[in-house]
Amino acid sequence: MTTRYRVEYALKTHRRDQLIEWIKGLLAVPFVLHSQPTVIYQNHSEGLKTVAADTHQRYAEIMLDVENLISDHIHHEAAALPGKSKLKLLVPTVGTFFTALHLQEAFNYQDERRCISRRRFVAPSVKLVTFDGDVTLYDDGKNLTPSNPVISRILRLLAQNRKVGIVTAAGYEEAPKYYERLYGLLDAVHSSSDLTESQKEGIIVMGGESNFLFRYDRTQECKLSYVPREEWLLDEMNAWKEDDIKELLDLAENALRTCKDALSLPAAVLRKDRAVGVYPVNGVRINRELLEETVLVVQNTVERSAVGARLPFCAFNGGNDVFVDIGDKSWGVRACQRYFNGIDPGKTLHIGDQFLSAGANDFKARLASTTAWIASPAETVDLLDELEAAVGNNSK
Known part of the structure; x- marks a missing residue:
């Protein structure tokens, strides 16, 4: 019940x-x-x-x-x-x-x-396009492989001097981990003879919603290098206190452990620098209702706390896990805008699959940019083609 x-x-x-x-x-x-x-x-x-x-x-x-x-x-x-x-x-x-x-x-x-309208028309004056990862660029839990048709569309954006940010919940602190997920795209950017070096540097990866930034780097084997936080943190993010971060994650971890025990989740708890979550053990699938229950319990617990009122956070259902991150994708998108010298929210488009208000980590991106709600990587490809057609028609 x-x-x-x-x-x-x-x-x-x-x-x-x-x-x-x-x-x-x-x-x-x-x-x-x-x-x-x-x-x-x-x-x-x-x-x-x-x-x-x-x-x-x-x-x-x-x-x-x-x-x-x-x-x-x-x-x-x-x-x-x-x-x-x-x-x-x-x-x-x-x-x-x-x-x-x-x-x-x-x-x-x-x-x-x-035969029916399903999404809003995107203004063609887009300077920055940010993407979610799973279900947006590639299937849930998979990687961005060389055969993925979205790669040619992203290369086209870069060739048009648009900037690209991949804003993902994956909270790795090491660049090689992101390369494992995105190698098809990063290798294609690296080997492209159509892109200038400046255009290639127009792609970045924001991990952990808004916590770790990596830039394209042709000198690295993994094609990415870490960007120190002082180069992209927003002023408000600089005000986040480490003691508050620890307190919030401690509170979220306790709530997650309570759910794990009460719901008999076949999961383990994972604590990171800026996140904490539960993930399945032995490759089992966790029932969707149990994941949603866990999200709602943790979200309610943190929201009602004093530290939850001071510090932004995001609790979400990742498809087969539940994580709580410090910050959210509105901060991640805004940080990408700042990194590229202050791109206007009206000229930014965020594409993602999770826009429901409960347990969906793309929802908050609407506070920072125009957004497009898709349901599969194929829809992302279609949307980018529609954007290209709109740009072409607008330039005539």
């Missing part, structure tokens, strides 16, 4: 993105009104085309209305009048938009290809 209660708690309205839920509510009306019985598809193809056209128009009108509300919201924030926009009144939890969202244009484009 405890697990069911906690999982259902995580799915309640206040745990969801209220803007997305509001837009879904707007779209639900024409969806229901224009839905047809299965027989329509079998016997009335011309009528179906008419219904589809009407539905498309209704969806497009709604997207334009939302687009205008967002533009008004951006205008109010720029005029130092936060909280005064109509959108803020309709969706009190709505946050900051770093770019205008051309939702009607995006819907028309996506509807032509997929």
